[in-house]
Amino acid sequence: MAGITTLGQFIIEKQADFSYAKGELSRLLRDIGIASKIVNREVNKAGLVDILGDAGTTNVQGEDQKKLDMYANEQFISALTSGGECCIVVTEEEDEFVPIDSPVSKNAKYIVCIDPLDGSSNIDVNVAVGTIFSIYRRKSVDGCATITDILQKGTQQVAAGYVIYGSSTMLVYTTGNGVNGFTLDPSIGEFCLSHPNMKVPEDGIIYSINEGNYVHFPEGVKKYIKYAQVEDLSTRRPYTSRYIGSMVGDIHRNLIKGGIYMYPTTASSPNGKLRLLYECNPMAFIIEQAGGVASDGLNRILDMQPKELHQRTSIFIGSPKMVKKAEEFMAEFS
Numbered sequence: 001m002a003g004i005t006t007l008g009q010f011i012i013e014k015q016a017d018f019s020y021a022k023g024e025l026s027r028l029l030r031d032i033g034i035a036s037k038i039v040n041r042e043v044n045k046a047g048l049v050d051i052l053g054d055a056g057t058t059n060v061q062g063e064d065q066k067k068l069d070m071y072a073n074e075q076f077i078s079a080l081t082s083g084g085e086c087c088i089v090v091t092e093e094e095d096e097f098v099p100i101d102s103p104v105s106k107n108a109k110y111i112v113c114i115d116p117l118d119g120s121s122n123i124d125v126n127v128a129v130g131t132i133f134s135i136y137r138r139k140s141v142d143g144c145a146t147i148t149d150i151l152q153k154g155t156q157q158v159a160a161g162y163v164i165y166g167s168s169t170m171l172v173y174t175t176g177n178g179v180n181g182f183t184l185d186p187s188i189g190e191f192c193l194s195h196p197n198m199k200v201p202e203d204g205i206i207y208s209i210n211e212g213n214y215v216h217f218p219e220g221v222k223k224y225i226k227y228a229q230v231e232d233l234s235t236r237r238p239y240t241s242r243y244i245g246s247m248v249g250d251i252h253r254n255l256i257k258g259g260i261y262m263y264p265t266t267a268s269s270p271n272g273k274l275r276l277l278y279e280c281n282p283m284a285f286i287i288e289q290a291g292g293v294a295s296d297g298l299n300r301i302l303d304m305q306p307k308e309l310h311q312r313t314s315i316f317i318g319s320p321k322m323v324k325k326a327e328e329f330m331a332e333f334s
């Protein structure tokens with residue numbers, strides 16, 4: 001097709017960027033792309049749930065209905081299993097890591113950490129949700145991979161991406177050479193390159209945070225929010241507040257328009273709410289590759305040494321000038 005570059009074509013063209021295992025990583029990315037199209041189909045039907053049957057019930061065709069996040073989890077694990085390039089999946093939906101138990105996959109080189117359907121409380125109200133994924137190369141050479149293979153710093157990611165199921169469906173990913181975005185054309189069922197070489201604006205005017213938790217925020221965050229609300233024409237303040245409650249949607253918007261997304265520690269979540277391995281690290285890798293910054297308020301997210309699978313962290317991520325300003329407040333007041 002003249003003028004259109006599909007995700008599949010793009011991955012193959014960019015294989016030269018990978019430092020190793022070119023075909024294998026390409027196949028892995030392709031498998032994730034395929035599973036996301038299947039999930040997209042179900043997410044698009046979410047509003048029909050009252051007609052087709054609610055989760056946990058049997059629909060008119062006699063099929064058992066699953067909650068969409070569980071459905072997405074199964075689809076991604078199934079695609080990664082049949083693809084044969086992944087030895088372990090870490091997913092938000094399972095307490096333990098999932099070893100891919102086939103003779104081929106046992107020796108596969110990659111580990112995938114995934115949040116199959118993030119922000120799924122937004123499904124019921126037809127608001128954007130997303131999939132977030134992170135890919136590591138295992139450290140051990142062969143045999144069954146172990147927890148040591150999984151607990152690598154974010155700097156070790158070989159690829160990361162997200163899919164946003166929004167007014168249109170997009171897949172955005174990086175392999176460490178910039179960020180590219182693809183929009184799903186439903187008429188041909190292909191992700192097509194629509195946002196080449198994405199760059200986050202250096203500065204912005206959007207701040208995204210659940211301000212309902214204000215009283216429980218660290219002092220530095222409270223002070224930053226007050227700073228954001230003060231009038232000052234030279235810095236385009238007061239800023240605009242935008243919060244979907246869907247990390248992928250909020251960060252995607254800020255990537256395009258400029259802005260900061262924050263999920264700090266709170267009284268009820270003293271370590272933050274969002275998970276390092278499959279939420280913060282992949283988003284941090286993407287945003288850094290787009291020229292942005294991601295920290296826990298003081299330290300770079302990608303430098304954190306994970307100690308457990310579902311470890312949480314606070315996160316401040318987005319336009320470099322905005323994140324650095326928030327960090328100044330954190331360093332001074334928290």
Ligand code: AHM
Pocket residue numbers: 092115117118119120121210245246247248273
């Ligand atoms: P989830 O993994 O249970 O869906 O939670 C993650 C989501 C993020 O997408 C979103 O930014 C955040 O939780 C919203 O949390 P809150 O409702 O506390 O503001």
Ligand code: MG
Pocket residue numbers: 092115117118119279
């Ligand atoms: Mg999540």
